[in-house]
Amino acid sequence: MHSPLVTPMATVVCKIDPCYLPDDTNVSCASTTSNTTSSAVSRLSTGEESNVLSVLSTPSLTSAIMSGFIRDNGLDSRLNRGCFYACHDERKNLTGIALIGHTTLLETFDEDAMQAFANVARETPAKHLLIGEHNSVLQFWNNYALNGESPRLINPILFLQRRQQFNKHEPVDGLRLATKKDLEHVVLAQAAMAFETCGVDPLKKDPAGFCKRYLRRIEKQRVWVLIKDDRLVFKTDVTSESEDVAYLEGVYVSPEERGKGLGRTCLQAIGHSLLERKKAIYLFVEHDNARLQSFYFNLGFSIGGHYDLLYF
Numbered sequence: 063m064h065s066p067l068v069t070p071m072a073t074v075v076c077k078i079d080p081c082y083l084p085d086d087t088n089v090s091c092a093s094t095t096s097n098t099t100s101s102a103v104s105r106l107s108t109g110e111e112s113n114v115l116s117v118l119s120t121p122s123l124t125s126a127i128m129s130g131f132i133r134d135n136g137l138d139s140r141l142n143r144g145c146f147y148a149c150h151d152e153r154k155n156l157t158g159i160a161l162i163g164h165t166t167l168l169e170t171f172d173e174d175a176m177q178a179f180a181n182v183a184r185e186t187p188a189k190h191l192l193i194g195e196h197n198s199v200l201q202f203w204n205n206y207a208l209n210g211e212s213p214r215l216i217n218p219i220l221f222l223q224r225r226q227q228f229n230k231h232e233p234v235d236g237l238r239l240a241t242k243k244d245l246e247h248v249v250l251a252q253a254a255m256a257f258e259t260c261g262v263d264p265l266k267k268d269p270a271g272f273c274k275r276y277l278r279r280i281e282k283q284r285v286w287v288l289i290k291d292d293r294l295v296f297k298t299d300v301t302s303e304s305e306d307v308a309y310l311e312g313v314y315v316s317p318e319e320r321g322k323g324l325g326r327t328c329l330q331a332i333g334h335s336l337l338e339r340k341k342a343i344y345l346f347v348e349h350d351n352a353r354l355q356s357f358y359f360n361l362g363f364s365i366g367g368h369y370d371l372l373y374f
Contacts, residue, residue, distance in 0.1 A: 100151070101150065101152075101175055103148070103178045104149075105147055106145075107137060111132055114137065115129055115132060115133070115304075117156065118132075122366075122367070124195075125304070127302055129304035130302020130309060133304065142163065144165065144186070145163060149175040149178050151174065157170065158170035158175030158176070163186060164188055165190065165191050165192075166183055167193055168192075168194055176198070180202055192374070194369060195368070199216075202372075215371075216373070217349075217371040218350075219346045219349055219370065220348075220365055221344065222363040222364065222366060223344050224361070227334065228337065228362070231331050232331070233331060234327055234328050236289065237287075237288045237296070237332070241280065244280070244289065245277055247287065248294065249273055250294075253265040255314060285298075285299050286298050286328070288324075295324065296315050296316070298313045298332065300336070306340055307342045307344055308336045308343050343363075
């Protein structure tokens with residue numbers, strides 16, 4: 063396959079989605095030993111999922127994404143592209159949960175936990191991205207960059223959410239869940255969106271792995287498409303689901319269909335379906351993308367927080 067020239071209408075999906083980079087079949091987990099904090103970090107393992115998911119029930123973007131990884135893959139899986147850790151203080155109180163690896167996600171309840179996780183991350187190879195609330199990212203980096211290093215890139219984003227049902231929605235003829243037969247359509251669009259946002263074409267970097275991961279998402283019934291005359295005109299992905307939240311990425315509308323209300327109508331229909339079984343829909347947009355922010359505000363989404371994507 064070769065990526066077509068596609069101008070996406072999208073969130074910054076490729077920057078966090080594990081579809082975009084090659085499989086790492088030998089995930090290496092860092093040592094949890096540290097001499098600089100009294101907090102103790104331990105590797106989480108299979109069988110602890112229920113307790114961890116209970117902790118991650120807080121309404122945050124990072125909790126929703128981590129919950130989705132755990133519900134899909136469990137705590138100990140190479141599909142997570144990293145390792146899950148817990149942090150406890152001297153009294154054995156839980157002070158944080160983290161996924162540390164290719165994509166790093168943190169939920170911490172005190173400064174010692176942030177420092178402890180930064181110590182582990184410093185020893186973890188193949189780091190790419192940290193996602194977190196703005197102040198948490200700053201705090202992490204202050205503990206991580208002991209030699210004054212600067213991150214390669216910081217991309218501010220707005221975490222958006224909608225909790226009210228879409229009362230105004232109408233059926234969209236042809237809008238449906240994707241099947242295996244749609245793989246080429248959605249993979250080409252997704253690859254073009256990836257290249258547009260981060261300059262990496264996954265169909266050149268890792269075509270087999272990229273298609274395999276995307277097919278897995280289709281098989282989980284997480285990809286919605288609208289195809290007309292064998293041409294993809296709309297798609298979006300539910301990249302992860304917690305018990306209460308559906309997390310959307312990869313919203314695409316073909317250039318010739320933009321400005322006609324198609325994206326709004328499709329998202330209202332999908333949103334109505336999702337909110338029949340979930341309490342909220344999450345997504346995020348780049349902080350400087352006023353056009354896309356306006357689109358989602360008009361759809362009834364509100365700001366849930368100010369986050370950063372930090373690239374190591």
